[in-house]
Amino acid sequence: MANPLREAIKRYFYPYAESQGFKRAKSSHPQFTSFRRFQGERIHVFDVQWDKYGRPRFIVNFGEANVNNVGVPKMEVETQHCNHMYRLQRKKGGSYSCWFQLRKPWLEALSSRRLKYQPEEVVDQLIAYFLEMEAWWSDKLEGPHVQRLRRVG
Template sequence: MPNPLRETVKQKFYPFAEARGFSRVKSNNALFTVFRKSDGGVTYEFELQWDKYHRPYFVLNFGRPEGSGVQTRTKRGRLQRKRGGPMSCWFNLRKPWLEALQTWRIRYTPDEVVEQLMTFFPEIEAWWSCGTEGPHVYCI
């Protein structure tokens, strides 16, 4: 069964990320799509992670190495529709109840979800450049 959200992400978000200098990296797992770019000797990477049960849910994972040598560890975060750990925070087609009541629509269109993703994406770039945690960044 086709996944309209996944198709819209491919059509609209992939070119958006590529226009920012990212390239897709081959992945052996269909649930993850990895993007990477190098800028001034620093490598930036993020991945789209899809729900393992193939529901139209996804999150954008990203990280940054810290330290050097043996002490290197990676600080990681997620870009989500809202902060928090539950899957309800991931990007998906369901609207939060309050918003559904206000708009009389219980679902977003795939285009609206991808537009949210592209609008929130600069929060990752701010996190990479100065460590700022925006309202849609959840550090794990």
């Protein structure tokens, strides 16, 4: 069940994101939680996307949009409105094993003799990797946990 991981994200990550200037948006879908931050003419946006089957795993989609060029009110900008769309994940690739989750990669599970992370350990990982999103927004640098999804236009 995803509940312990979801609760840890709400308890520890949401306040962290808000301390970085992000505001949580009202969600119309329980699978996504969106955040926005306004930087002059730019909107930094990301969402936490949970597994659609309720398994305890998630990925973070993010991007940037120009306030004047998105075609929707600025308070409704989401990742799909961004010219560049990226993902922050625990490793590059397209499989579910790349998503943040409680289950450890098998080599790490063997060496640690634990099959799963504690929910707080996953949140710590997310917060550490969040700096790569900040590096992309400030300098357009793609870190080792950032996966490019698409570019529009």
